[in-house]
Amino acid sequence: MTTMSGSDGASAGGSGGRGWFTPASDAAPAERPAPDAPDTAATPQGTTTVAPEPEPVPEAEPHPAPPQAAAAPTPSAAPESRASAAPTDQLADSELIRTSMAELERSSEAATAYFYALLFVQYPHLREMFPAAMDNQRDRLFRALLTAVRLYDDGKILTEYLGNLGRGHRKYGTQPTHYPAVGECLMAAIARYTPQSWGPRTEAAWVRAYTAISQTMIDAAAEDEKRAPAWWDAEIVSHELRTPEIAVITVRPDKPYPFRAGQYTSLETPWWPRVWRHYSFASAPRPDGLLTFHVKSVPAGWVSSALVQRARPGDVLRLGPPAGSMIVDHRADSGLLCLGGGTGIAPIKALVEDVAGQGRPRPVEVFYGARTDHDLYDLDTMLRLQERHPWLSVRPVVAAGRARAAAEALAGELPDAVRRYGPWSAYDGYLSGPPGMIRTGVETLVGCGIPTHRIRHDSLDELVGQGA
Numbered sequence: 182m183t184t185m186s187g188s189d190g191a192s193a194g195g196s197g198g199r200g201w202f203t204p205a206s207d208a209a210p211a212e213r214p215a216p217d218a219p220d221t222a223a224t225p226q227g228t229t230t231v232a233p234e235p236e237p238v239p240e241a242e243p244h245p246a247p248p249q250a251a252a253a254p255t256p257s258a259a260p261e262s263r264a265s266a267a268p269t270d271q272l273a274d275s276e277l278i279r280t281s282m283a284e285l286e287r288s289s290e291a292a293t294a295y296f297y298a299l300l301f302v303q304y305p306h307l308r309e310m311f312p313a314a315m316d317n318q319r320d321r322l323f324r325a326l327l328t329a330v331r332l333y334d335d336g337k338i339l340t341e342y343l344g345n346l347g348r349g350h351r352k353y354g355t356q357p358t359h360y361p362a363v364g365e366c367l368m369a370a371i372a373r374y375t376p377q378s379w380g381p382r383t384e385a386a387w388v389r390a391y392t393a394i395s396q397t398m399i400d401a402a403a404e405d406e407k408r409a410p411a412w413w414d415a416e417i418v419s420h421e422l423r424t425p426e427i428a429v430i431t432v433r434p435d436k437p438y439p440f441r442a443g444q445y446t447s448l449e450t451p452w453w454p455r456v457w458r459h460y461s462f463a464s465a466p467r468p469d470g471l472l473t474f475h476v477k478s479v480p481a482g483w484v485s486s487a488l489v490q491r492a493r494p495g496d497v498l499r500l501g502p503p504a505g506s507m508i509v510d511h512r513a514d515s516g517l518l519c520l521g522g523g524t525g526i527a528p529i530k531a532l533v534e535d536v537a538g539q540g541r542p543r544p545v546e547v548f549y550g551a552r553t554d555h556d557l558y559d560l561d562t563m564l565r566l567q568e569r570h571p572w573l574s575v576r577p578v579v580a581a582g583r584a585r586a587a588a589e590a591l592a593g594e595l596p597d598a599v600r601r602y603g604p605w606s607a608y609d610g611y612l613s614g615p616p617g618m619i620r621t622g623v624e625t626l627v628g629c630g631i632p633t634h635r636i637r638h639d640s641l642d643e644l645v646g647q648g649a
């Protein structure tokens with residue numbers, strides 16, 4: 182598999198044949214599917230990172246000033262433009278790309294809007310692969326780029342991130358032949374919005390990086406194609422409204438769906454084609470193969486609202502591959518300290534079931550937080566698990582007031598409640614919930630003596646994009 186340092190793509194220009202960004206000839210055959218935007222990054226040991234994925238949100242399609250005919254970058258006046266595209270090592274590339282990215286960040290919105298406008302003007306047939314509304318999509322592309330640049334010098338993690346991305350993109354129907362088009366428009370957008378840093382060396386560094394990125398994604402998708410479908414259709418077999426905003430939805434996939442407790446998937450509804458959202462599996466793998474999700478409808482959340490208010494048994498959803506590395510290492514004996522906020526309790530419940538299924542008891546301490554006790558929609562389930570398993574402790578934590586249903590609930594924000602117990606230094610941390618909770622939760626656990634490499638959670642980027 183190609184890594185960032187492996188390719189020597191100079192700026193050759195042109196998007197056809199073996200020009201810019203064309204995958205290596207001995208790599209993936211042309212008909213292999215590949216990706217179009219970001220999906221998942223998982224750090225092997227520590228923090229789980231769920232990366233951006235093209236998951237647009239509805240809305241009219243806004244566009245920036247229409248791009249000119251050709252996507253030629255405009256490198257001329259840049260400070261480093263007099264330098265030749267001489268051989269550069271990866272370190273130099275990463276310097277150039279970071280500088281360029283820092284400048285790009287200042288105009289990220291305009292640059293991504295320009296990129297998509299250019300892509301759809303130059304390659305109109307690609308438009309149908311994207312959802313009608315492009316808002317969130319634009320944001321996700323940029324976040325993916327940022328993630329790749331951030332991981333640029335860490336070959337192993339970058340390869341893992343891109344591999345997940347490539348596999349995740351199979352469901353969009355992306356082909357290897359799409360990469361040159363995307364690369365060409367991306368370079369044009371970067372060139373246009375980084376006048377200070379753009380020049381031949383930076384351009385060559387970006388071309389090398391993009392070529393390597395594409396190749397890694399294409400290879401991963403091709404490899405994945407040998408063993409897994411691009412997507413699964415899954416019929417809803419039960420739909421239970423736990424509160425007016427929260428539904429517990431169980432589906433039956435049309436083919437076996439292998440995954441690990443703590444992971445998540447991407448999900449598309451029939452009502453919003455090509456709009457995908459992430460949801461965690463709320464149970465460990467079951468013998469009957471059914472999968473359960475907890476969905477909270479959020480304001481202006483078209484997908485979540487459809488899933489909660491409109492979906493019914495018999496409706497068919499589409500699932501992407503499993504992703505995420507918030508999984509339990511069953512070779513270890515350490516205890517699990519789990520923080521589940523709101524519907525973030527879903528993967529925590531799966532983790533508890535996973536530990537139970539191993540038949541090797543180890544301490545599991547769950548803090549289940551909600552705004553009000555009314556929002557503790559899955560407390561009964563968690564308390565039943567606690568009754569069944571002596572190694573499990575479940576503590577509800579209610580931020581606002583005290584609940585009748587959970588008279589024993591602790592008061593306050595979830596991380597504060599955790600701090601009152603412990604010691605936790607011998608535990609591994611698992612966090613799932615809203616981004617603010619994850620941030621303060623990680624700080625709290627580190628403050629309690631749990632090193633970051635023993636703390637796992639889904640990525641904040643992904644969670645931010647999820648609420649729709």
Ligand SMILES: NC(=O)C1=CN([C@@H]2O[C@H](COP(=O)(O)OP(=O)(O)OC[C@H]3O[C@@H](n4cnc5c(N)ncnc54)[C@H](O)[C@@H]3O)[C@@H](O)[C@H]2O)C=CC1
Pocket residue numbers: 459460461462475476477521522523524525526527528549550551552556578579580593594595596613614615616617618621622639644647648
């Ligand atoms: N449905 C699913 O499968 C999954 C959902 N999630 C995420 O979980 C979140 C659930 O949202 P809601 O149920 O509306 O949760 P919520 O906003 O009602 O909050 C749940 C808990 O988090 C605490 N919290 C919130 N912000 C905090 C902050 N800044 N500092 C400390 N504590 C804070 C609250 O006090 C409460 O205890 C969403 O962001 C969703 O993306 C995460 C993983 C899986």
